[in-house]
């Protein structure tokens with residue numbers, strides 16, 4: 214019976230993998246005569262556009278305000294107590310249905326750095342752990358199997374209120390957003406009397422989008438559940454990079470862009486763009502095309518006021534309505550202690566006392582961190598708070614709270630000595646909050662030859678976070694290739710509609 218269902222479900226979800234565009238292989242690959250492209254922002258979205266267009270002969274110039282590339286996947290060095298150490302913006306999970314990002318990583322020989330995580334774990338306040346390994350990987354059957362994990366019980370399946378959960382299997386990009394973008398996860402959970410364990414699972418999803426349940430759009434959450442759990446047979450399992458992002462991802466991509474005659478300008482914040490003869494003037498240079506791939510916070514600041522957007526009131530309005538998430542924090546510490554249980558995976562979610570959402574064990578995961586750990590006999594831990602409560606505003610208080618909560622989950626670490634630390638307190642993540650979707654801008658804008666890319670841009674296909682960032686950059690590049698009569702890059706995604714949509 215299960216095998217029959219598995220086949221039916223896979224057929225219904227189009228083999229879990231669909232091609233989103235038609236590639237005409239009769240068209241030429243490379244542009245001639247050469248055209249120029251300005252790309253603003255060196256995160257995954259900007260790097261995606263830059264690498265794809267440089268490979269096809271465009272003269273690409275990438276402007277990045279920081280002195281490092283990668284944006285939220287960035288990595289940089291800092292000095293502390295006589296040592297030079299490397300840190301990153303934060304732990305990142307590379308899910309297996311990130312088809313486009315993974316194809317790109319294969320093309321650039323970066324894929325070999327991915328290593329699997331054993332399980333997706335939620336660590337409860339009472340010390341219990343919730344794992345997801347061992348349940349059926351088939352969408353739909355995985356929900357049925359949540360019984361085995363105690364997340365759902367027989368009552369959930371016979372409870373009349375549970376009929377609402379079928380909506381999760383009916384994800385539809387238009388209908389779901391129309392109906393649920395103004396409903397918060399908190400109110401949906403209350404209305405459906407969601408079982409406590411299921412609420413915690415959803416909460417860990419909501420927090421991965423940097424939003425409190427009261428503000429999180431239920432439509433975005435349904436999309437997330439569809440994308441991560443109900444549209445593919447990879448389960449919630451994922452891979453991580455085996456060394457610092459700089460060595461495994463950023464340097465190879467940078468080298469690829471440079472080898473293809475691209476130019477990278479670091480420490481160059483673009484605060485003004487103008488137009489002359491239908492071309493873009495950026496940093497005193499003229500470009501045929503422009504791809505804006507900055508984060509949502511800086512995009513709003515620059516593009517809602519830029520003179521060249523004046524003739525495009527709809528675009529301006531969209532820029533003015535952009536929102537960043539609430540504040541979040543990342544604290545990495547280099548210590549003289551290790552956790553007691555060596556079998557814990559590299560990364561785990563907590564059910565959060567006040568602000569600690571996740572713990573990453575870097576000394577087990579990344580080569581450079583392992584080396585430091587062996588030399589100094591201590592662990593490297595990273596603590597994330599994806600949304601900070603309103604009362605926690607002071608940097609010292611946030612760090613102390615994060616540490617206190619880590620000691621709650623890992624009491625053996627109490628009394629550790631922190632040899633080095635790097636703390637970030639930021640507010641630049643896109644908001645996936647109530648009612649945001651309607652005014653979210655698309656990649657192609659009203660402004661001719663001006664495109665948007667980033668994890669906050671509305672996509673024609675189903676992707677989120679890093680996959681959304683990569684895919685948006687690649688779609689922007691495809692628009693330019695298509696305008697120039699060239700072959701597009703093939704792009705894929707999971708099925709855009711749920712099992713019962």
Ligand SMILES: Cc1cc2nc3c(=O)[nH]c(=O)nc-3n(C[C@H](O)[C@H](O)[C@H](O)COP(=O)(O)OP(=O)(O)OC[C@H]3O[C@@H](n4cnc5c(N)ncnc54)[C@H](O)[C@@H]3O)c2cc1C
Pocket residue numbers: 253254255256257258259276277278279282283284285286302303304305306307481482483484506507508509511512515543597642666667668669677678679680682
């Ligand atoms: C702590 C943390 C953990 C995360 N974990 C995961 C995860 O596990 N899995 C996952 O898929 N995603 C995760 N994400 C999300 C993921 O990092 C992002 O979705 C993705 O990296 C966004 O890429 P981007 O290119 O759209 O934007 P960004 O990375 O924000 O890049 C934008 C770039 O534009 C630059 N810029 C801004 N303004 C200007 C300007 N005026 N001029 C020039 N440059 C400018 C910025 O400096 C930045 O480099 C996480 C994010 C955070 C913060």
